[in-house]
Amino acid sequence: MALASPQIKAICVEANEFPQLSNQFRVRGVPHTVINRRAAFVGALPEPDFVTAVLEGAGVASPHPDPPPQAGEGVEGEINYSPR
Amino acid sequence: MALIPEPVRQQLNDRFDTVLTGPVHLTLYTRPGSSRLILPAGLGCPTCEDARQMAELLRDAAPEKITLEVVDVSRDAARVEIDGVDDVPTIAIGSNSEPGRIRFQGLPTGTEFPALIDAVERVSRLEHGLSEESVTALAMLTEPAEVMVFATPT
Numbered sequence: 028m029a030l031a032s033p034q035i036k037a038i039c040v041e042a043n044e045f046p047q048l049s050n051q052f053r054v055r056g057v058p059h060t061v062i063n064r065r066a067a068f069v070g071a072l073p074e075p076d077f078v079t080a081v082l083e084g085a086g087v088a089s090p091h092p093d094p095p096p097q098a099g100e101g102v103e104g105e106i107n108y109s110p111r
Numbered sequence: 112m113a114l115i116p117e118p119v120r121q122q123l124n125d126r127f128d129t130v131l132t133g134p135v136h137l138t139l140y141t142r143p144g145s146s147r148l149i150l151p152a153g154l155g156c157p158t159c160e161d162a163r164q165m166a167e168l169l170r171d172a173a174p175e176k177i178t179l180e181v182v183d184v185s186r187d188a189a190r191v192e193i194d195g196v197d198d199v200p201t202i203a204i205g206s207n208s209e210p211g212r213i214r215f216q217g218l219p220t221g222t223e224f225p226a227l228i229d230a231v232e233r234v235s236r237l238e239h240g241l242s243e244e245s246v247t248a249l250a251m252l253t254e255p256a257e258v259m260v261f262a263t264p265t
Binding site for chain 2: 074
């Protein structure tokens with residue numbers, strides 16, 4: 028994704044090696060993806076959903092005509108995505 | 112004991128020989144001389160020596176295509192800030208001398224090692240692998256965005 032957009036910086040963090048960072052973002056399972064340090068989702072998503080999550084996490088409107096996913100009851104700022 | 116066994120090194124050499132097409136620039140942000148003690152964040156670096164070995168392994172697998180720059184964060188704080196590096200070890204992968212925007216923070220072993228190899232190959236070939244729809248959608252980004260993926264070696 029970072030190769031497809033010059034705006035994106037992609038960081039793969041070894042969760043066990045940085046426990047303070049993992050705690051900061053409430054990592055309970057992997058993969059745990061955090062966008063702009065304020066929105067997050069857990070698990071692997073299909074490509075279109077991943078792109079949507081990144082755009083919404085970055086504050087850009089969803090490019091898909093579907094209604095945007097609703098935030099769940101979990102962590103504040105957490106995005107709950109399920110494959111469309 | 113070597114971090115990466117010799118047969119795997121040879122496989123990597125052979126693979127890079129056929130797969131890599133363009134240049135790859137690795138930047139290793141590290142704190143040399145750190146002990147292997149696990150200390151609070153910002154102090155020590157138990158995996159920095161292993162990360163150096165891994166970065167050198169990648170470079171040595173295709174020295175005509177891959178360059179490696181080592182940044183000592185304890186001596187070059189300004190560079191660390193400019194490049195936006197949070198902690199060490201971090202390996203940044205780019206196609207030129209600019210700091211790469213694909214990064215591995217921590218030692219990428221286990222299931223993360225193939226992801227590291229894949230990243231090197233994709234940067235070399237400039238192949239993002241995304242659909243046209245995804246590329247079009249991502250073009251809507253007008254501000255820098257950070258995608259941080261937490262993973263574990265197993």
